[in-house]
Structure formats: C-alpha cells, structure tokens
Amino acid sequence: MLGVGLSRLGHGLLGPVRAYCAMASAGKGLIFRQLFEPVSCTYTYLLADEKTKEAVLIDPVLEKADRDARLIKDLGLKMIYAANTHCHADHITGTGVLKKLLPGSKSVISKDSGAKADIHIQAGDEIKFGNFALEARSTPGHTDGCLTYVLNDKSMAFTGDALLIRGCGRTDFQQGCPSKLYHSVHTQIFSLPSECLLYPAHDYTGQTVTTVEEEKKHNPRLTKSEAEFVNIMNNLNLKKPAQIDIAVPANLKCGIQD
Amino acid sequence: MLGVGLSRLGHGLLGPVRAYCAMASAGKGLIFRQLFEPVSCTYTYLLADEKTKEAVLIDPVLEKADRDARLIKDLGLKMIYAANTHCHADHITGTGVLKKLLPGSKSVISKDSGAKADIHIQAGDEIKFGNFALEARSTPGHTDGCLTYVLNDKSMAFTGDALLIRGCGRTDFQQGCPSKLYHSVHTQIFSLPSECLLYPAHDYTGQTVTTVEEEKKHNPRLTKSEAEFVNIMNNLNLKKPAQIDIAVPANLKCGIQD
Numbered sequence: 001m002l003g004v005g006l007s008r009l010g011h012g013l014l015g016p017v018r019a020y021c022a023m024a025s026a027g028k029g030l031i032f033r034q035l036f037e038p039v040s041c042t043y044t045y046l047l048a049d050e051k052t053k054e055a056v057l058i059d060p061v062l063e064k065a066d067r068d069a070r071l072i073k074d075l076g077l078k079m080i081y082a083a084n085t086h087c088h089a090d091h092i093t094g095t096g097v098l099k100k101l102l103p104g105s106k107s108v109i110s111k112d113s114g115a116k117a118d119i120h121i122q123a124g125d126e127i128k129f130g131n132f133a134l135e136a137r138s139t140p141g142h143t144d145g146c147l148t149y150v151l152n153d154k155s156m157a158f159t160g161d162a163l164l165i166r167g168c169g170r171t172d173f174q175q176g177c178p179s180k181l182y183h184s185v186h187t188q189i190f191s192l193p194s195e196c197l198l199y200p201a202h203d204y205t206g207q208t209v210t211t212v213e214e215e216k217k218h219n220p221r222l223t224k225s226e227a228e229f230v231n232i233m234n235n236l237n238l239k240k241p242a243q244i245d246i247a248v249p250a251n252l253k254c255g256i257q258d
Numbered sequence: 259m260l261g262v263g264l265s266r267l268g269h270g271l272l273g274p275v276r277a278y279c280a281m282a283s284a285g286k287g288l289i290f291r292q293l294f295e296p297v298s299c300t301y302t303y304l305l306a307d308e309k310t311k312e313a314v315l316i317d318p319v320l321e322k323a324d325r326d327a328r329l330i331k332d333l334g335l336k337m338i339y340a341a342n343t344h345c346h347a348d349h350i351t352g353t354g355v356l357k358k359l360l361p362g363s364k365s366v367i368s369k370d371s372g373a374k375a376d377i378h379i380q381a382g383d384e385i386k387f388g389n390f391a392l393e394a395r396s397t398p399g400h401t402d403g404c405l406t407y408v409l410n411d412k413s414m415a416f417t418g419d420a421l422l423i424r425g426c427g428r429t430d431f432q433q434g435c436p437s438k439l440y441h442s443v444h445t446q447i448f449s450l451p452s453e454c455l456l457y458p459a460h461d462y463t464g465q466t467v468t469t470v471e472e473e474k475k476h477n478p479r480l481t482k483s484e485a486e487f488v489n490i491m492n493n494l495n496l497k498k499p500a501q502i503d504i505a506v507p508a509n510l511k512c513g514i515q516d
Contacts, residue, residue, distance in 0.1 A: 036464035038296060067463055074476050205325055206294035208466070218332050 030132060031075065032156075034199065034208055035068065037061040040091035040243065041202045044068060045158055047151075048077045049130020056081045056129045058149060058158050059201050060094030068094060069101040081127055083108035083134070085160025085201055086146040087115045087251045089174060089244040096253070110136070113145025115252045121147070134158070137188045141181020142169030148189060156197040163189050164200045165210045166219055171233045173244065178233035182226045190216055288390060288409075289333065292457065292466055293326065295319040298349035298501065299460045302326060303416055305409075306335045307388020314339045314387045316407060316416050317459050318352030326352060327359040339385055341366035341392070343418025343459055344404040345373045345509045347432060347502040354511070368394070371403025373510045379405070392416070395446045399439020400427030406447060414455040421447050422458045423468045424477055429491045431502065436491035440484045448474055 029050030034043055044064065048055035055077040060068050072079050079102045082095040087109070095107040095117075106118035108127060121127070123138035127149070134149040139162035146169075149158040161169030163185050171178045189198070194213035215222065221232055241247070287308030292301055302322065306313035313335040318326050330337050337360045340353040345367065353365040353375075364376035366385060379385070381396035385407065392407040397420040404427075407416040419427030421443050429436040447456070452471035473480065479490055499505070 034292075034466045036294070036466070038464065064464060067465070071465070074472065206296065206322060207325070207329070208292045208294070214332065 052130035139184035310388035
C-alpha cells in the first residue's frame with residue numbers, strides 16, 4: 001500500500017517543534033507556493049525541496065492543471081506526488097491531467113476516501129519529498145477520508161475542508177458528521193503548536209492562511225461546545241454544491257484514467 | 259513631509275542581505291498576511307511587528323475594509339499606516355474607510371502620484387513599523403507615482419503594478435510609459451537579490467508570489483529587449499478598466515474624506 005518515498009511513522013517520531021523559518025534558514029530550503037482557483041475558491045499548494053527538486057502538489061484543480069505544470073517546470077522541479085486531502089465535491093481534481101503533463105508522478109489519497117489513486121495512505125503515513133515529509137492525520141467529519149497533512153517540523157499544516165479560516169467544511173453530504181468533525185479539529189489540529197500556520201483547501205473571503213492560535217481564539221464555530229457546534233452545523237441550510245454530481249464521480253477515480 | 263515613524267534613508271544604509279526566514283527565526287518576528295479581493299483581483303498585504311504590534315497595510319480595497327479591520331483586531335495589531343503603491347485605476351482604495359475603522363492610522367502615498375494623503379513619500383523614504391521598515395523605491399511607468407516597497411532585509415518587495423507575476427502593469431492610460439516601466443523594473447526590482455520574494459498588487463491567474471530570479475528568467479515581456487518590450491506594450495489593445503472613471507477620482511483623495 002505504501003509507494004516509494006512514503007513510510008509509516010508514528011507521531012512520536014517527529015522531531016521537536018521548530019519554526020518553519022528557522023528550518024529554511026538552516027539551508028534546508030523549502031519552496032512553497034499557494035495557488036488559487038476562483039470558481040470553487042480552492043487553494044492548491046506546491047511544496048518542494050530546493051535541493052533535490054522533489055515536489056508535492058496538494059489539492060490541484062482540473063482547470064488549473066496547465067498553470068500548475070508550467071510553474072513546476074519553470075521552477076525546475078520534479079512533481080513526485082499529487083495528493084488530495086479528500087474526495088472533493090466542489091471541483092474535479094487536477095491529478096489525472098497533471099500525471100499526463102508531468103510523467104512519473106503518482107496520485108495519493110486516503111484509503112478511507114473510497115477513491116481510486118496510485119497510492120492509498122492512512123493516519124500516521126508520511127509523504128516524503130527530498131528532506132521534507134508531510135504527515136497524514138485523519139480528520140474525518142466533512143468526509144470519512146479527510147486527511148490533514150502536517151509538515152514534519154509542524155510549522156504548517158494543510159487542513160483540507162476540516163478547518164477553514166474562521167470556519168469549517170460542511171457536514172451535510174457525503175459522510176458528513178459534525179460530531180466527528182469537532183473531535184477531528186480539536187484532537188488533530190488544535191493540538192498542533194499555537195504558531196503552526198494552517199492552510200485550508202478553500203477560502204471565500206480572500207484570506208490565505210491562519211494559525212492554530214487564531215482559530216482556537218476566533219473560529220466562530222469551533223470555539224463553541226460540541227453540542228452548540230453540532231446544532232450550528234445541522235442548521236446551516238446550504239445549497240447543494242453546484243458541481244457535486246460531476247465532481248464526486250470524477251474524483252472517486254482520483255486521477256486514474258481508464 | 260515626513261510623518262512620525264518615517265525617515266529618509268539612502269539605499270546604502272540598508273543592512274546586508276538576509277533571508278526573511280533567518281530574520282524571523284532570530285526572534286524578530288514579522289507577521290505577514292496576503293489578502294485577496296476577487297473583483298479587481300487585487301492583493302492587499304498586512305505586515306506587522308509581532309512584538310510592538312505596529313502594522314502596515316499595503317493597497318487595501320474599499321470592499322474589503324471590514325475584513326481587513328477585523329483581522330487586524332483579531333491579531334491584536336495597531337495599524338499605523340495604510341500605504342498605497344500608487345493611485346489605482348481598477349478599484350477604490352480602502353484607506354479612507356480603514357482610517358475610520360482603525361483610528362490613529364495614516365494614509366501614505368507617493369508625492370508623485372498627485373493624490374491626497376496624510377503622508378507623502380518619495381524614493382529613499384522608509385515606512386517604519388516596529389523593528390521593520392519598508393523602503394520606497396520609485397518604479398514609474400504604469401503611473402508616474404508608482405512605488406515599490408522593499409522590506410529592509412530585502413527578502414520581500416511589494417511591486418504594485420510595476421511588475422506582476424509573468425507580466426507587468428498597463429502603460430496605456432494615466433501616465434503610462436513602457437520605456438519608463440522597463441527601466442524601473444530592470445534598475446529597481448531586478449537589482450534586488452535573486453531570491454527576493456516579489457508580491458504584486460494583482461494576479462489574474464491565481465498565483466500569489468514570485469521571485470526576482472523567476473521573473474528575470476521567465477517574464478515573457480521583461481526578458482525582452484527594451485524595443486521589443488515597448489512594441490509589446492503599445493500593441494496590447496486592452497479594454498478601458500471598468501472602474502477607472504470612479505476609481506481614479508476617488509483614489510486621488512486617497513483616504514482624505516472631506
């Protein structure tokens with residue numbers, strides 16, 4: 001189940017907390033880019049080791065695959081993994097097209113997502129690229145297969161739709177469950193260092209990043225009690241996502257093109 | 259002409275080149291946030307000294323003033339300056355409203371912009387906030403009053419509409435002049451360290467940042483000769499900016515409300 005460059009590692013084996021900046025200054029340069037797709041307001045993240053040039057793309061979007069591939073080529077990088085945080089309902093993943101544009105790369109998703117991919121991972125697995133690694137934490141509640149990817153120095157985490165800036169993902173379709181989501185955020189994300197930068201899969205207000213400390217203080221939903229949170233989430237009365245009927249079936253193939 | 263916290267400083271007095279990350283790790287924490295407004299695709303930047311809490315907002319947008327003020331309050335910051343890179347033609351600045359929402363702050367723009375503001379600056383001036391400073395470099399060509407703000411360790415620069423990611427600002431209205439813009443970018447921006455992060459006032463493709471090295475290699479316009487660049491810019495045949503007739507008159511007041 002584990003591909004090249006992926007290894008299972010318990011949380012306890014991760015190194016001490018260091019600031020991202022300190023790590024970068026020590027010559028272990030991390031290339032980092034945040035990219036935006038405006039129709040579904042999705043953020044895609046490019047992470048790469050400056051030395052080895054190995055790169056990972058998190059949550060690419062189909063319509064932006066050409067842009068992403070060009071940037072990766074411009075920077076002289078080699079994309080080895082295109083990893084989704086979960087099986088998205090609001091856009092089609094770019095992994096399938098990117099695998100063709102950038103041969104040699106593999107798609108990654110959680111086993112619990114039920115989606116096809118080259119590599120299935122689960123909580124505690126690591127996605128390695130050069131001298132860096134992303135640890136997968138299981139953060140279900142929006143969907144059963146939601147993962148949060150945590151950089152190995154715990155300076156930044158990619159929360160998918162589990163935690164958004166001053167918000168969180170919906171819990172009213174797929175395997176949504178507000179109680180699960182509440183526990184995921186509190187045990188797996190709020191347990192990260194307070195200064196850890198949190199990068200969500202979406203933002204609808206033009207914000208790009210938050211921190212554990214900020215969300216623990218200011219998230220209007222997740223600072224509430226579990227009962228209040230469940231009540232809020234069960235009464236949002238949101239519209240059905242515009243692209244869900246085409247996005248979910250496409251994403252269940254997760255870049256596996258027949 | 260110079261307000262509190264602003265001082266004139268020659269370029270030669272700036273310290274040696276250090277990575278942003280190194281500086282941050284040395285305990286001189288810089289809070290940095292990139293914010294987006296989707297109608298005009300404008301980026302607003304929040305920079306603050308983690309210790310003193312003094313903050314500067316670059317290129318705020320009217321429609322996002324509430325969001326920006328809330329974030330500044332959430333982070334416990336005190337906005338002392340709202341600085342525009344130039345007199346924008348595509349959106350109304352948020353400085354006027356932000357000055358009301360966050361009393362005690364002042365609007366800043368270049369003298370050459372012709373716009374009103376609390377403080378007028380010019381090339382070589384610095385905008386100080388806590389232990390940090392933004393050096394103003396004159397980068398005309400899109401407009402006569404365009405400034406590029408360079409963080410004092412030269413790790414990041416805010417290029418306004420002078421240099422965009424793989425592009426540049428228009429030169430076909432206001433005081434646009436392609437030859438001036440070519441010289442501005444080559445002498446004032448491409449002379450920064452190759453790893454210097456460049457943050458533009460706009461991006462229309464969902465990219466957030468670039469570097470001096472990247473644009474020197476991959477900018478499709480500014481890697482050309484000056485003659486070729488002038489020819490490209492004089493033949494873009496772009497539509498008149500949608501908001502220009504309301505934005506420019508409003509921005510000439512630059513937050514000075516009668």
